[in-house]
Amino acid sequence: NAGVTQTPKFQVLKTGQSMTLQCAQDMNHNSMYWYRQDPGMGLRLIYYSASEGTTDKGEVPNGYNVSRLNKREFSLRLESAAPSQTSVYFCASGYSPLHFGNGTRLTVT
């Protein structure tokens, strides 16, 4: 019973490098979300997808792109990483409740 799976768990990037964070869910949920968690700031919504083929900006979308590849998968891409994007990234799916993955800890140096 996997739930929401995120890969990788850890990543270190240099400024300017690109990478894609992967997220997959096996609960047949329509809605999927990307959050970032920073100390003292809680979780902030980056992007969400209400259904396959649709994506919308959240509170902090700048510097990110997303792709809803199919119903199961929702990826987050950093085209040119910046130190301000050092954070823990959480993918979630569903609707009351949201189901969260275990996070990707990203460090940008």
Add this chain to the structure above:
Amino acid sequence: AQSVTQPDIHITVSEGASLELRCNYSYGATPYLFWYVQSPGQGLQLLLKYFSGDTLVQGIKGFEAEFKRSQSSFNLRKPSVHWSDAAEYFCAVGVSNFGNEKLTFGTGTRLTIIP
């Protein structure tokens, strides 16, 4: 825009003692309110939620929360904490539309349990 304030960054409680974690929200309409818990290195797990109806909401692990519209509060309570309750707790207010749910989270309260 909605917002959530958790005024306590860190709380320490003795095992077996009662617990109350504070949450205040700002939202123009009737809010959807949630409490989530995060154990170290894990994602968030829903403890309980309030949509409407009875203002005292029961959740998992013996937690409850009370919605008080007049005080814009949704405080989380537990009568007797266990060492396994040590975690970070997040209050959230949500907008639910057509099957998706955008949550605004508070900054969290870290709970430490001492023997």
